[in-house]
Amino acid sequence: MSIGLHKSEFKNPVIRWVDSRLPLFTMMQKEYGTFPTPRNFNYFWNFGALAMVSLMIMILTGVFLSMNYTAHTGYAFDSVERIMRDVNYGWLLRYVHANGASMFFIVVYIHIWRGMYYGSYKAPRELLWMLGVVIFLLMMATAFMGYVLPWGQMSFWGATVITNLFSAFPVVGSHIVTWLWGGFSVDNPTLNRFFSLHYLLPFVIAGVVFLHIAALHITGSNNPLGIDPKGPQDTIPFHPYYTSKDSVGLVVYFIVFAILVFFMPNYLGHPDNYIPANPMVTPTHIVPEWYFLPYYAILRAVPDKLGGVLLMFGSIALLFVLPWLDGSPVRSMRFRPLARIAFALFTLNFFVLLYVGGKPAEEPYVTISRFATAYYFAYFLVILPLLARLERPLPLPESIARAVLGRGGGPIPMAAAAKPMEKA
Amino acid sequence: MADMATPPGSAPDTGGRRDFLTLATTAFTAVGVGAVVWPFISSMNPARDTLALASTEVDLAPVQLGQAVTVMWRGKPVFIRHRTPENVASARATPLTELKDPATDQSRVQKDEWLVLIGVCTHLGCVPLGQKPTDPHGDYDGWFCPCHGSHYDAAGRIRKGPAPLNLAVPGYTFTSDTKIRIG
Ligand code: HEM
Ligand code: FES
Numbered sequence: 001m002s003i004g005l006h007k008s009e010f011k012n013p014v015i016r017w018v019d020s021r022l023p024l025f026t027m028m029q030k031e032y033g034t035f036p037t038p039r040n041f042n043y044f045w046n047f048g049a050l051a052m053v054s055l056m057i058m059i060l061t062g063v064f065l066s067m068n069y070t071a072h073t074g075y076a077f078d079s080v081e082r083i084m085r086d087v088n089y090g091w092l093l094r095y096v097h098a099n100g101a102s103m104f105f106i107v108v109y110i111h112i113w114r115g116m117y118y119g120s121y122k123a124p125r126e127l128l129w130m131l132g133v134v135i136f137l138l139m140m141a142t143a144f145m146g147y148v149l150p151w152g153q154m155s156f157w158g159a160t161v162i163t164n165l166f167s168a169f170p171v172v173g174s175h176i177v178t179w180l181w182g183g184f185s186v187d188n189p190t191l192n193r194f195f196s197l198h199y200l201l202p203f204v205i206a207g208v209v210f211l212h213i214a215a216l217h218i219t220g221s222n223n224p225l226g227i228d229p230k231g232p233q234d235t236i237p238f239h240p241y242y243t244s245k246d247s248v249g250l251v252v253y254f255i256v257f258a259i260l261v262f263f264m265p266n267y268l269g270h271p272d273n274y275i276p277a278n279p280m281v282t283p284t285h286i287v288p289e290w291y292f293l294p295y296y297a298i299l300r301a302v303p304d305k306l307g308g309v310l311l312m313f314g315s316i317a318l319l320f321v322l323p324w325l326d327g328s329p330v331r332s333m334r335f336r337p338l339a340r341i342a343f344a345l346f347t348l349n350f351f352v353l354l355y356v357g358g359k360p361a362e363e364p365y366v367t368i369s370r371f372a373t374a375y376y377f378a379y380f381l382v383i384l385p386l387l388a389r390l391e392r393p394l395p396l397p398e399s400i401a402r403a404v405l406g407r408g409g410g411p412i413p414m415a416a417a418a419k420p421m422e423k424a
Numbered sequence: 425m426a427d428m429a430t431p432p433g434s435a436p437d438t439g440g441r442r443d444f445l446t447l448a449t450t451a452f453t454a455v456g457v458g459a460v461v462w463p464f465i466s467s468m469n470p471a472r473d474t475l476a477l478a479s480t481e482v483d484l485a486p487v488q489l490g491q492a493v494t495v496m497w498r499g500k501p502v503f504i505r506h507r508t509p510e511n512v513a514s515a516r517a518t519p520l521t522e523l524k525d526p527a528t529d530q531s532r533v534q535k536d537e538w539l540v541l542i543g544v545c546t547h548l549g550c551v552p553l554g555q556k557p558t559d560p561h562g563d564y565d566g567w568f569c570p571c572h573g574s575h576y577d578a579a580g581r582i583r584k585g586p587a588p589l590n591l592a593v594p595g596y597t598f599t600s601d602t603k604i605r606i607g
Contacts, residue, residue: 157550160548160549160550161548161549161550161571162548163549164547164548164549165548167548167549178469178470179465179468179469180468181470182468182469182470182471182474183470183474183498183499184470184474184498184499184500185498185499185500185544186499187499189470189471189474193468279496279499279500279501280494280496280501280551281551282550282551282570282571284570285570286550286571300572300586302586303585303586304586304588305547305548305586305587305588306588308586361571361572361573362573
């Protein structure tokens with residue numbers, strides 16, 4: 001080894017030359033090849049990789065859409081229609097981008113759900129979890145601004161309602177809103193800056209994803225049992241085991257994606273967004289995209305403007321402090337008989353919020369949204385802290401290997417299983 | 425400490441000196457960062473041409489008694505309603521104690537029959553319904569915002585629903601008996 005060069009283990013002379021000067025290959029090999037990973041992942045562990053793929057698809061289609069998109073109130077709507085009708089495969093790029101946003105949120109919601117069920121937010125992964133919440137917030141900002149770009153009625157009025165949320169803050173509120181708009185209403189300056197930020201934020205997300213994964217590779221992955229791997233018998237190398245498992249999930253992901261894009265491309269969108277924006281007429285029933293509905297329901301559940309806004313922001317802020325609200329040392333809810341029920345209800349409740357968020361602000365939806373909002377907050381602020389003290393968890397398995405290899409467990413069946421493999 | 429050589433001329437209390445220097449440097453850096461950040465923040469506020477587009481002339485002569493028109497001012501709708509004496513009477517009969525954002529009808533008009541309002545709901549900015557005769561007028565004979573259900577009365581005051589404030593009255597002047605300039 002020459003002084004100042006990395007000692008590369010690669011045989012290929014070109015790879016070796018690069019790797020000894022910039023050990024990218026060694027890093028990839030270490031983090032994605034031999035990386036020791038718990039042997040008991042289920043399919044919920046696919047969703048991180050799927051989220052990564054979603055982000056890449058969004059950036060790819062977004063860059064190409066931008067080549068034909070015009071960020072001006074006079075042209076934006078028509079430029080999107082031109083993408084749909086005249087640009088070669090423009091319809092495909094746009095439908096992949098629009099439905100890709102939905103796929104991204106589906107994947108990320110399941111990814112977050114996984115973390116909440118298996119206690120992945122608990123020590124030592126608190127920071128990893130919080131970086132995830134940052135990504136989620138950035139995604140929401142990005143998707144919100146992206147939806148404004150086609151400049152349809154929902155774009156315009158969605159932008160108006162959401163930016164007006166900030167007017168709820170006393171004293172500074174109206175100044176913040178004027179500043180966000182760059183004028184006295186949502187208008188051309190607003191559209192321009194939203195396009196600029198919509199282009200920028202996904203790359204910021206990519207940066208935070210890097211930190212998220214860097215933190216993951218310090219603590220290692222959690223697993224469905226929520227117990228730490230105790231030795232090599234509890235782990236397997238990431239490649240080829242989880243690269244293949246992720247590929248299976250990826251195929252399913254692409255099937256769902258393709259069904260959306262090719263058979264029901266506008267199912268998750270709102271027809272009013274095919275009407276050009278009109279600042280003088282509000283559609284009678286404005287709704288955000290489906291992935292914002294639970295939070296929109298929380299906003300509308302409160303009859304007070306500032307109260308609604310604070311509760312809505314609070315509902316996400318709670319995710320940041322979740323690691324400290326749930327003091328139970330047992331990670332996986334498999335071993336928490338009560339928390340498991342509370343969390344099943346929380347999941348159901350989330351769908352209730354999603355449903356009422358899409359309904360008009362009338363009875364019985366208003367009352368339902370109030371109960372659902374109450375449960376959402378109670379889960380974090382009352383139930384989890386209480387259960388951490390009161391609940392009696394089930395006994396934890398001795399080790400991952402023992403739990404997954406059956407009762408006899410441990411080294412003996414492993415050795416037996418390894419024998420025929422050696423012959424083959 | 426005591427037996428360490430102190431360079432000639434330096435104060436013995438080097439800790440305090442260090443702290444002061446650190447503090448001064450930090451403060452100076454903060455001011456510098458602020459000065460650099462400000463142009464960026466400020467560039468997002470309304471530009472001069474946006475501010476310049478700030479007034480609109482409206483001819484009220486064609487607007488019949490009981491009719492309403494909507495005009496655009498600064499990208500927002502402005503409601504102008506030619507009120508009937510009954511409208512005015514009902515708005516004035518309301519005791520202030522019933523109002524969420526108390527204001528007399530008199531304080532919201534320059535001429536009794538002309539009500540001029542910014543047609544933007546003070547909740548989250550939708551345009552309330554009630555300008556057309558066929559529109560819903562809410563429970564108080566004024567405007568109704570369908571977005572989250574705010575009701576405004578015949579003086580544009582908030583009566584029910586999540587909106588906190590009355591519909592705003594823009595600055596305007598009568599340039600003649602039947603003409604106004606908004607802004
Ligand atoms: C986190 C990743 C992203 C998300 C969640 C996202 C989301 C969205 C959404 C929801 C729309 C509205 C689609 C519609 O209804 O038409 C949109 C439009 C758009 N996005 Fe993105 N986007 C992302 C990344 C990007 C990137 C990286 C770019 C550019 C480099 C981009 C460029 C565009 C353009 C030009 C439009 C307008 C054309 C259209 O409406 O289809 N996006 N985006
Ligand atoms: S915007 Fe009018 S009630 Fe919400």
